[in-house]
Amino acid sequence: MQGASISIDTLVILIVAVLVLLAIASLFMGTFLPQSRTVSDLEAWNRGCGLWKLSGCGLEERGGTNCIPNITISDYDPNGDGKFDDLAVACVRVFSAPTGAYIDGGGGGYTTELRCQSNVVELCLKKCCGISP
Incomplete structure (x- = not known):
């Protein structure tokens, strides 16, 4: 009784095909491309609030105005501008601050004075x- 025989060429082709399929599968799972670590609004709020509490x-005070x-x-980076945002932005986004608390300038950009607005x-x-306060 003779076992199934398979040529070396066929075996090499099968191994290469399996490796290609594994590479494609891992690409879809994100293991080939670096994943960007992004923080949710709530996680950012919890981190920032914790740091604020630690500092008392x-x-x-900025020009006679109290600021966060x-x-x-x-x-x-919720607006995707490549710059990390701060506690005031997380607060506004988590708690839906009153109208006028932030300005969406087309790219979701926030004003630099957000942390000094009295309602925020x-x-x-x-x-x-x-x-x-």
Whole structure:
């Protein structure tokens, strides 16, 4: 009784075909391409709020106006501009701050003064630290 015989050429072709299929499958799973680590609004809020609490929930004074400290959150870029956003942006996005709290300039860009707007300061301070300014 003789077993099934297969030529070396056929065996090499089968092995290459299997490797190609595995490479394609892993491409779809994201193992070939580096995955970008992005942080959700809620995760950014939790990180930023924790840092703010650790610093005593203090406000920065800027031109006679109380502002949320500039706590930048790593890997948090909801508007996709390539710059990490801060606690004020996370607060506005998580708690749907009142109208006028942010400006969407076509690319989801936020104003640099967002953290100094009184409605945003009040909302974020109350939600994170449980106090009013």
